[in-house]
Amino acid sequence: MQRAAFAFELLAQARDSRARAGVFHTPHGAVRTPAFMPVGTRATVKGVDSHSLARLGSQMILANTYHLHLRPGEALIAELGGLHGFMRWNGPILTDSGGYQVFSLSDTRRVDDDGASFRSVVDGAQVRFTPERVIEIEAALGADVAMAFDHCPSQPDARGEVELATARTHAWLERCVRRHRELGGEERGQALFGIVQGGAFDDLRARSVDSVCAHDLVGYAIGGVSVGETREQMLIAVQAAAPRLPDDRPRYLMGVGTPRDFLDAIERGVDLFDCVTPTRHGRTHQAFTRQGTLNLRNAAHARDARPLEEDCDCPACAPGYSRAYLRHLAKSGEMLGAQLLTQHNLRAFHRLMEEIRAAVLSGSLAAVRQRWLGAAPLGD
C-alpha cells in the first residue's frame, strides 16, 4: 500500500502468533509499530508538554474531535496551524471522530440515521454531528489520520443494538469516505481510517470487516471496545476482526488498554493502540511497572528509597526520585507527583512496545510476556 505520504510497511511477523512489526508512514513521520498513542484529548496530553512527549518515546498522539469542536473550535485551531501548530507537536496525530464521546458522554443525545444531536458540555448549545460534518471538522483540525464517524453501541452483547449500530456505522462510513474524497482525500495530507463494529459477536464483526474493507482505506480500526465490556468480550471482538483485516494496512484497537491487553491484542495482529490509562493512572498516583501496578499513596512506600523501576530512563526514575518522595508528593497533593507518574507510565508503555517490537523482529513474544506478566498481573 502506497498512497500520497501514507504507507504501511510490514517488516516481520512472529513465528508463534499473529504479532507483527511494521512502520506506518505519515506526512509527519514514521511510526514504528506496534505503537501506543498517548491521548491528548483537548490538544494536550495531560501534564506533559510536546518536547517531553517526544523524549518519552511517543511517536503519534491522539486528539479528540468532540472536545476540540466544543472548545476552542476547529476554526481557531485551523487558524493557528492546525493541531500540529496549535499544540507544537510535529509528529503524526490521529483525531478520533467523536463517535465514542457522543455515545458515552452525552446524556441528552438524540441519534437518527442521519447523525447525532447533543448538548455542548461547555455552553449548553445544541450540536449536530453528521458523518459529513465530522469529516469537515477533522479536516480543519488537520491530523494525519481522521477516524470515520461511527455509532458505538453501549453494550457489546446487546445484539439488537449492536446490529443497528453496525449497519449505521457502515452507512456513515460511505458518507465519510465521500466527504473525505470531496475535500481532497489523502492528497490533502490526511488519511481516513474506517471503524469495524459488531460488538462481541463473531459473525457481526466478520460482516463488519467485509463492509468496512470494501472501502480501500489507509488503515482500519476495531471500535466498540473499552465501553465496559469484559476482557473476554474484548478479545472476541479482536479475534473476530483483526485476522480478517488486510495484512498491508495498519490495524488500530481503539481505547485499549493495559500491558496485558496489548500483548493479547498484538498476538492477534493489532498494530496501534490508544488509551488514557497511563495518564489517568498517573494522576491518581498509580505506576505501571514490570512488578505490577504500584499505588504510591500506600504507606508501604513511605520509607522506600528505590525509584519506581531501577532500569527505567524516565524523568521520575532516571534522576532517582524515590518511591518515598513520590508518596510524599501524592499525600501532599503536589502536582509534580502526577506529572512524574504520568511520564513514568507513558515511558513504561512505550518501552513495552519497544520490547514487543524487538521481540517480534526476533520471532516470539514469549519472553516479553513472561517479563511483564510473569510475576504479578498488570492492569487487571
Place this chain on the structure above:
Amino acid sequence: MQRAAFAFELLAQARDSRARAGVFHTPHGAVRTPAFMPVGTRATVKGVDSHSLARLGSQMILANTYHLHLRPGEALIAELGGLHGFMRWNGPILTDSGGYQVFSLSDTRRVDDDGASFRSVVDGAQVRFTPERVIEIEAALGADVAMAFDHCPSQPDARGEVELATARTHAWLERCVRRHRELGGEERGQALFGIVQGGAFDDLRARSVDSVCAHDLVGYAIGGVSVGETREQMLIAVQAAAPRLPDDRPRYLMGVGTPRDFLDAIERGVDLFDCVTPTRHGRTHQAFTRQGTLNLRNAAHARDARPLEEDCDCPACAPGYSRAYLRHLAKSGEMLGAQLLTQHNLRAFHRLMEEIRAAVLSGSLAAVRQRWLGAAPLGD
C-alpha cells in the same frame, strides 16, 4: 569572609546605587548574585522537577521547615539523604525557619518567650517550636543555609508588637547560634543566617541590625516583610537595614516579590530573594513579561498566535506555544497551562536577575529598569 565551604565574593558595585554583584559559595555550589530563589515549600517547586529547574536557571531554592516538619517529617528526609537527596536537587538549598508560617498560618498559635505552640494542619497534633528545636529540624533537613527562628510581627507599623517581636527575635537568635554551634556549626556543611526585624521603623531596624550582626554569621536576612505591608513600608525596612549590613556577607530579603521590588531592593544593596509569585501566578495563568503581566484567561489572547515573549528561551516560549494555546489550556483547566506559565515566570525572574547582574557589572541598572518597568508597571 571565608568559613568552611561558605564564602561571599563581592565582585562589583554599581556607580549610581548600592546595587552589587557577587558570588555566594556554598557546599552545593556557587550562587551568582543578585539571585532569585524559587520556593519549594514541600520539597517541590510546584509543577517543576529538579532537572527542569536547573535548565530554567535556578541556582538555589528554598524549602520550608514548618511544612516539612509536619509532613513527611525531618527524620524521613534525613533518612533519604536530606533535602538534596529527597528532592534530587544538587544545588544549594535554604530552609526558612518556620517563623513566618507559625505567625501567619496558625490561628491557634500560642507564643511565649521560650517558643511557639500551634496545631498541625496535617493531623491536628500539638507542635512546639523553640529556637533550639527549629535548628535541630533544619539540621536534619540538611540545607546549605538554615534560617534562624524569628518572631515575625503581623503588622510592620504596630510599634509595640514590633518591639516585642524584635527583642524576642534577638533573644532567640542567641539560642539558635548556640544550638547551631553545638551541632557542629558551618563545619557540618550548613550555615546559619540571622534575621533582622524592626517593622517599618528606621530606628528599630537599625538597632536590630546591630543586635543580629553582633553574631558573626555567614549571611543576614531582612524579615518581617511580605506580611501585607505597603510598598513604602517594605522600602523603609530595606532602606533602614540593607546599607547597615556588612558588605562582605550576602543580604537576603525574605518573601519579596515582583520585578519592581527586586530593582528597588537591589539598588538598596540586597542580594537574594525568594517569593511564590512566579509559581503562584503561573498556576493562576498570569505571565510576567517585559510588557507587563498578562492574564492568559482574558479573551484578548483567544486568537493571538504570538508566544508570551518573542526572545524568551523557556519551555513555553521557545517551542512557540501561542498565547491562544495557553488561553485554551487555562480555559479548559488543563494542568499543562499552569506548568508552562510557572516555568515561563521562573525563567523571566531568572533572566531579570541575569540582566541585573550584567548591568551591575557594567556600572548601572538604569537600562534594566527602563526595559522592565518603562512601559507598563510590572507586578503592581
